[in-house]
Amino acid sequence: MYRLIIVDDEYLFRKKLIGMIDWAFYGFEVAGVFGSGQKAIDFLKDNNVDIIISDIRMNRVSGLDIAKYVHENLPYIKAILISGYQDFEYAKAAINYGVSDYLTKPVGKESVIKTLEKIKNELEKERNRFFSYLAVRQAFIDLMHNGETQISQQNLLSAGIQIQFDNTKYMLCVAEIQNFEEYISTYP
Numbered sequence: 477m478y479r480l481i482i483v484d485d486e487y488l489f490r491k492k493l494i495g496m497i498d499w500a501f502y503g504f505e506v507a508g509v510f511g512s513g514q515k516a517i518d519f520l521k522d523n524n525v526d527i528i529i530s531d532i533r534m535n536r537v538s539g540l541d542i543a544k545y546v547h548e549n550l551p552y553i554k555a556i557l558i559s560g561y562q563d564f565e566y567a568k569a570a571i572n573y574g575v576s577d578y579l580t581k582p583v584g585k586e587s588v589i590k591t592l593e594k595i596k597n598e599l600e601k602e603r604n605r606f607f608s609y610l611a612v613r614q615a616f617i618d619l620m621h622n623g624e625t626q627i628s629q630q631n632l633l634s635a636g637i638q639i640q641f642d643n644t645k646y647m648l649c650v651a652e653i654q655n656f657e658e659y660i661s662t663y664p
Contacts, residue, residue, distance in 0.1 A: 477500070477503055477504065477505045478526040478527060478596060478599060479505050479507040479524065479525045479526050480499075480506060480507065480526060480527035480528065480529060481516055481519065481520075481527075481528050482494065482508075482509045482529050482530075483511075483512075483513060483516040483528065483534070483542060484531040485511050485512065485531060486531070487511065489581075490509055493529070493583070496585050497585060497589065497592075502592060502596075503596060504527075504592065507523060507525050508523070508525075512536065513530070513536065513537025513541055513542050514537040516528070516537075516542055517537065517545050520550060520553075525553060526552075526553065526554065527553065527554045527555070527556065527576075527592070527595060528542060528554070528556065529556045529558065529588075530543070530555065530556070531557075531558050531559070532557045532559040532578075533559065533560070539555075539557045539559075540557070542555070543575050554576040554598065555576055556575070556578075556595070557577075557579070558581060559579075559581065560580070560581040576591075576595050576598070577591045577595070579591065
């Protein structure tokens with residue numbers, strides 16, 4: 477399950493959005509619902525979520541403010557901004573803060589589901605890369621500490637790396653990582 481929060485200063489819209497979708501069916505849990513951007517940011521300081529769905533324009537702390545906070549402090553969280561305005565400046569600011577999607581009101585069920593499925597796929601790819609990293613790391617730790625060549629070979633193979641181990645006492649391994657900057661940026 478992926479955890480998300482909903483932030484909008486309009487009570488009726490929050491209620492509509494919550495009731496519009498069978499969240500659990502699509503693999504999501506609504507971890508919180510907030511009528512103010514500041515309350516959402518306070519929640520994010522102590523709670524883990526994967527996605528934020530927020531209105532772009534709210535009093536005091538806007539959806540853009542939330543997106544900026546997330547971009548600067550919690551970049552692994554995906555943000556979806558919803559707006560009743562088709563203003564290019566809002567969209568431009570949203571892009572600068574790495575917002576995953578920008579929806580305009582009135583928001584339909586299908587557009588929300590389509591956006592969530594797209595983000596869910598992105599999150600799953602990121603998790604798979606992370607688990608591949610863990611498999612490679614564990615394989616080399618097992619190999620260095622225990623000499624477990626079969627287990628190491630299986631772990632590396634599950635991460636897409638095929639290495640044939642000999643029955644020798646020493647091994648020299650050189651690994652080349654394509655797109656190293658992109659590879660390293662995916663791991664905190």
